[in-house]
Amino acid sequence: MSVNTRILLKQRSRGIPREQDFELVNxxxxxxxxxxxxxxxxxLSLDPYLRGKISGRHLSGAVNEGGLMAGEAxxxxxxxxxxxxxxxxxxxxxxxxxxxxxINADSARAVNPELGPLSTLLGISGMPGLTAYAGMTxxxxxxxxxxxxxxxxxxPVGSMVGQIxxxxxxxxxxxxxxxxxxxxxxEQAGFDDCINYxxxxxxxxxxxxxxxxxxxxxxxxxxDVLQASMEQLALGARVILCGLxxxxxxxxxxxxxxxxxxxxxxxxVRGLVVYDHxxxxxxxxxxxxxxxxxxxxxxxxxxxxxxxxxxGLFCRLMxxxxxxxxxxxxxxx
Amino acid sequence: MSVNTRILLKQRSRGIPREQDFELVNxxxxxxxxxxxxxxxxxLSLDPYLRGKISGRHLSGAVNEGGLMAGEAxxxxxxxxxxxxxxxxxxxxxxxxxxxxxINADSARAVNPELGPLSTLLGISGMPGLTAYAGMTxxxxxxxxxxxxxxxxxxPVGSMVGQIxxxxxxxxxxxxxxxxxxxxxxEQAGFDDCINYxxxxxxxxxxxxxxxxxxxxxxxxxxDVLQASMEQLALGARVILCGLxxxxxxxxxxxxxxxxxxxxxxxxVRGLVVYDHxxxxxxxxxxxxxxxxxxxxxxxxxxxxxxxxxxGLFCRLMxxxxxxxxxxxxxxx
Numbered sequence: 001m002s003v004n005t006r007i008l009l010k011q012r013s014r015g016i017p018r019e020q021d022f023e024l025v026n027x028x029x030x031x032x033x034x035x036x037x038x039x040x041x042x043x044l045s046l047d048p049y050l051r052g053k054i055s056g057r058h059l060s061g062a063v064n065e066g067g068l069m070a071g072e073a074x075x076x077x078x079x080x081x082x083x084x085x086x087x088x089x090x091x092x093x094x095x096x097x098x099x100x101x102x103i104n105a106d107s108a109r110a111v112n113p114e115l116g117p118l119s120t121l122l123g124i125s126g127m128p129g130l131t132a133y134a135g136m137t138x139x140x141x142x143x144x145x146x147x148x149x150x151x152x153x154x155x156p157v158g159s160m161v162g163q164i165x166x167x168x169x170x171x172x173x174x175x176x177x178x179x180x181x182x183x184x185x186x187e188q189a190g191f192d193d194c195i196n197y198x199x200x201x202x203x204x205x206x207x208x209x210x211x212x213x214x215x216x217x218x219x220x221x222x223x224d225v226l227q228a229s230m231e232q233l234a235l236g237a238r239v240i241l242c243g244l245x246x247x248x249x250x251x252x253x254x255x256x257x258x259x260x261x262x263x264x265x266x267x268x269v270r271g272l273v274v275y276d277h278x279x280x281x282x283x284x285x286x287x288x289x290x291x292x293x294x295x296x297x298x299x300x301x302x303x304x305x306x307x308x309x310x311x312g313l314f315c316r317l318m319x320x321x322x323x324x325x326x327x328x329x330x331x332x333x
Numbered sequence: 334m335s336v337n338t339r340i341l342l343k344q345r346s347r348g349i350p351r352e353q354d355f356e357l358v359n360x361x362x363x364x365x366x367x368x369x370x371x372x373x374x375x376x377l378s379l380d381p382y383l384r385g386k387i388s389g390r391h392l393s394g395a396v397n398e399g400g401l402m403a404g405e406a407x408x409x410x411x412x413x414x415x416x417x418x419x420x421x422x423x424x425x426x427x428x429x430x431x432x433x434x435x436i437n438a439d440s441a442r443a444v445n446p447e448l449g450p451l452s453t454l455l456g457i458s459g460m461p462g463l464t465a466y467a468g469m470t471x472x473x474x475x476x477x478x479x480x481x482x483x484x485x486x487x488x489p490v491g492s493m494v495g496q497i498x499x500x501x502x503x504x505x506x507x508x509x510x511x512x513x514x515x516x517x518x519x520e521q522a523g524f525d526d527c528i529n530y531x532x533x534x535x536x537x538x539x540x541x542x543x544x545x546x547x548x549x550x551x552x553x554x555x556x557d558v559l560q561a562s563m564e565q566l567a568l569g570a571r572v573i574l575c576g577l578x579x580x581x582x583x584x585x586x587x588x589x590x591x592x593x594x595x596x597x598x599x600x601x602v603r604g605l606v607v608y609d610h611x612x613x614x615x616x617x618x619x620x621x622x623x624x625x626x627x628x629x630x631x632x633x634x635x636x637x638x639x640x641x642x643x644x645g646l647f648c649r650l651m652x653x654x655x656x657x658x659x660x661x662x663x664x665x666x
Contacts, residue, residue: 219592222591222592222593241592241595241596242596244592244593244596247591247593253593254588254591255587255588255589256588256589256590256591257588257589258555258587258588258589259559259574259577259589259604260555260577260580260586262574262602262603262604263574263577263604263605265604266603266605266609267603267604268601268602268603269601269602269603270595270600270602271592271595271596271597271598271599271600272599273596273599
C-alpha cells in the first residue's frame with residue numbers, strides 16, 4: 001500500500017501564517033475511480049492568493065480547518081482510469097499540498113514539458129505569467145512611450161509585467177522590498193529602475209523615477225503602494241488591480257485610495273482575475289516558450305525541496321521574504 | 334455711469350458654506366477694451382464644483398478671498414469691441430457672480446437660443462447635460478440589458494444620465510435625498526426606481542432594486558454611496574467617477590473603497606472630467622434640443638431671482654437641499 005503525504009490546515013491563520021497553522025499527515029493513497037487518475041506530485045506552487053482561501057474569502061473558495069491545503073501542482077500520472085491521460089503524462093491541476101493526489105481527469109490539464117523547464121509552468125510560463133500577459137496585452141492599452149510601474153517586481157507576475165513592457169518599448173520601474181531584489185530586477189530582468197520601498201519613501205521614489213507621472217500601474221499589493229501610485233498618475237493613466245498582498249494577512253477590509261485621484265488623472269482602473277483569460281493560454285504558452293528559448297525573459301525561483309518544506313516557504317512568502325516564484329519540489333521529474 | 338454688482342468670496346468657507354462667507358459690492362462697470370465685450374448677465378449657474386474652487390483645490394483653479402466668485406453664466410452682449418460678437422448676442426462664459434461682466438471674446442462661446450429654454454443651457458443642455466452625455470456615450474459602454482445606478486439622481490447630471498440610459502433600454506435606479514426628489518425621478522424622469530438614502534439603508538436599497546448587481550454606476554457624490562455601490566457591482570461592471578459632493582465640504586481627503594471590489598467584479602472604473610469632451614458639444618446640443626422639443630427629456634430647475642440670492646441658493650445646494658439645477662435668474666431675457 002502506498003502512502004499519500006498531505007498537509008492540512010490545522011487552524012485558520014490569524015495575521016501572518018505560522019508553520020504551526022499546518023499539519024502533515026500520512027494516509028493510505030487512494031485509488032482512482034472511473035474518470036480519475038492518480039498522480040505523483042512533482043512541483044507545488046505557493047501563491048499569495050492562498051492566504052485568502054485560508055481566510056475563507058477568496059473568490060475561488062475556502063480551505064477549511066482540517067482540510068487539505070489548496071494549490072496548483074504539476075504531477076506525473078502514475079495510474080489512469082481516464083481516456084484523457086495515460087501513465088507518464090505530465091498534468092497541471094489544483095490538487096493541493098499532497099504527494100499522491102487522486103484527480104478528476106476533467107479538472108486536470110495536460111502540460112507540454114517541451115515549453116521550458118517544468119517548474120516554470122507554475123511561474124513565468126504558468127498562471128502568474130498568464131496573469132501578467134493578460135493584463136499587459138488585454139487591459140493595459142500599452143503604448144511604447146508609456147511609463148510603467150509594477151509592484152512586487154521580482155515576483156513571477158511583476159517580473160513578467162515589466163519584461164513585456166520593456167519589449168514594447170516602455171520605460172519600466174519596479175517596486176520591491178530589498179536591494180537584492182531591486183538589483184535583480186534592473187540587472188537581470190532589464191527594468192529601467194527599481195524602488196526599494198524599505199529604504200526610500202515610496203512617494204519620493206515614484207517622483208524620482210517617474211517625474212512625468214505614471215502611465216500604467218500594475219498593482220500586485222494594494223495598500224500604500226497603490227495609494228502612492230494613484231497620487232502620481234499621468235493624464236489618461238491605466239491602472240490594473242491584480243493582487244492585494246498588503247491586506248491578505250489582516251481580517252478587516254481597509255479602505256482604498258480616494259476616487260479624486262482617478263478623476264484627476266481621467267484614469268481607467270480595471271480589476272484583473274486570471275481565470276477570465278484562460279482562452280489566452282495557448283498563445284501565451286507559445287510566446288513565453290519562444291522568449292525563454294531566445295533568452296529574452298528572465299525569471300527567478302525560490303524553490304525548496306520536499307513537501308514538508310511547504311509551510312515554511314509559504315510563511316516566508318507571506319512575510320514578503322521570498323525572492324522569486326515560490327515552488328516546492330516534491331519529487332524528481 | 335452704470336453699476337456692476339459683484340459677489341465676492343469674503344472668506345474661504347470652512348465646512349458647509351454660509352451666506353456670510355460672501356459679500357455683495359457695487360462698483361462702476363468697466364468698459365470693454367479691444368477684443369473684449371461687456372455683457373448683462375441673464376442666468377448664473379451654481380454647481381457643486383465651485384466648492385472645490387473655494388477651497389483652492391479644484392483642477393480649474395481657485396477663488397481667492399476678496400476675489401469674484403466664479404461660475405458659468407449666460408449673458409446678453411451690450412457692448413462689443415470684438416468682431417466675434419455683436420450687441421444682442423447671447424453668450425456663455427465663466428464670467429462669475431456679477432451683473433455686468435467684461436469678458437475676453439476668446440473665452441466666450443455663442444449660444445443658440447433656439448435650442449430650448451435659455452436656462453437649460455446651463456443645465457440639461459449645458460455643462461451638466463454634456464457631462465452625462467459624455468459619460469453615457471463614451472465611457473459607460475452601455476448595453477440595453479444593463480442595470481444602471483446614478484446618484485444625485487434629480488440633479489441635472491443624474492437626471493440626464495438616467496434618461497439617456499432609459500432611452501437605451503436599461504433598467505435605471507436613482508439615489509436621491511428626499512421622497513419628493515425620488516417621486517420626481519420615477520414619475521417625471523421615468524426611472525424604474527429611486528432610493529431615498531435618508532429613509533432606507535443604501536445597501537438594502539441597492540439589494541432591493543438591483544438584486545442581480547449593478548452593471549453601470551455613475552457616481553456624482555463619492556463617499557457612502559460609492560462604497561455601497563462598489564460592494565454590489567455585477568461582473569464586468571463599469572463605474573464612472575464624476576463628482577465628489579460627499580467630500581467637497583471637508584478639508585481632509587477621506588479614503589475610498591477597497592480595491593478588492595473592483596477586482597471581484599472585474600470592473601472598469603473611469604474618471605470623467607467634462608472639459609475633455611468639448612468636441613462632443615455640437616452633437617450633444619442637437620440631440621438634447623430634439624429631445625426637449627419632442628418632450629423626451631424632463632428636467633427640474635431650482636431657480637431664484639436676483640444676483641443677491643446667489644449665496645443663499647449656493648449654500649442650499651451645498652447642504653443638498655436644492656431640488657433640480659441651481660440657477661440664478663439675474664436679469665430678464
